[in-house]
Amino acid sequence: MKNRLSGLRAERSWTQADLAERADVSRQTINAIETGKFDPSLPLAFRLARIFELRIEDVFDDQG
Amino acid sequence: MTALPAAERRTARMLVPLLIGGVAWTGSLALVSFGPPLWGSELITWILLGVNAGVGVAWVVIYARFLRAGDELQRKVSLEAMAFAMGAGIIGGCALGAAENAGVLVVEGELGILVGGMGAIFAVAVLIGNLRYR
Numbered sequence: 001m002k003n004r005l006s007g008l009r010a011e012r013s014w015t016q017a018d019l020a021e022r023a024d025v026s027r028q029t030i031n032a033i034e035t036g037k038f039d040p041s042l043p044l045a046f047r048l049a050r051i052f053e054l055r056i057e058d059v060f061d062d063q064g
Numbered sequence: 065m066t067a068l069p070a071a072e073r074r075t076a077r078m079l080v081p082l083l084i085g086g087v088a089w090t091g092s093l094a095l096v097s098f099g100p101p102l103w104g105s106e107l108i109t110w111i112l113l114g115v116n117a118g119v120g121v122a123w124v125v126i127y128a129r130f131l132r133a134g135d136e137l138q139r140k141v142s143l144e145a146m147a148f149a150m151g152a153g154i155i156g157g158c159a160l161g162a163a164e165n166a167g168v169l170v171v172e173g174e175l176g177i178l179v180g181g182m183g184a185i186f187a188v189a190v191l192i193g194n195l196r197y198r
Contacts, residue, residue, distance in 0.1 A: 017067065017068070017069055020069035020071065020072075021069040021070055024069075024070055024071055024135070025069070025071050025135040025136070025137070026069060026071045026072045026075075026134075026135050026137065026138060027069055027072065028137060028138075028194070028197055028198065029071075029135050029136070029137040029138075029197075031197075031198070032137055032197040032198075037196070037197050038137055038140075038197055040136070041136050044136060
């Protein structure tokens with residue numbers, strides 16, 4: 001699943017650790033989501049979208 | 065912003081009790097396995113067996129808390145590692161048993177080998193899982 005996390009993060013000058021702290025996950029999880037190695041659960045996806053004050057579909061793109 | 069995210073600090077804090085539990089269980093198991101000739105008392109051996117079982121249960125509880133403290137990716141890595149270890153244990157154990165029944169293999173201490181093997185496979189699978197999602 002594609003996502004805009006790294007770009008959104010860069011707009012705010014956040015590191016992966018900064019975003020991980022806000023989302024209450026590990027930096028490894030943020031990295032795995034950004035690189036497409038791991039798809040977040042729905043609650044985590046919603047949490048990430050809320051952090052950026054965007055809709056979930058503006059952050060994640062389900063190619064299926 | 066802190067260097068280590070809260071989720072990682074939580075799991076890091078759980079590592080020490082997890083390690084202590086593992087050492088305590090392994091130590092009590094070694095004591096009850098090799099100690100009886102030293103004290104020659106069946107009662108003491110039974111007491112230590114109870115202690116070993118109790119420490120083992122406590123270690124499982126600590127590990128369950130460790131899993132709950134982790135985030136969803138950490139739980140996924142642990143779950144996959146447990147699946148590999150369990151699968152290897154079942155298949156390996158059955159193969160060892162079948163080989164012994166067939167008379168082609170005589171293995172001393174099969175249970176120790178099985179448990180040790182499962183532990184090693186679990187550790188390697190966790191390492192591989194973490195490298196995979198790096």
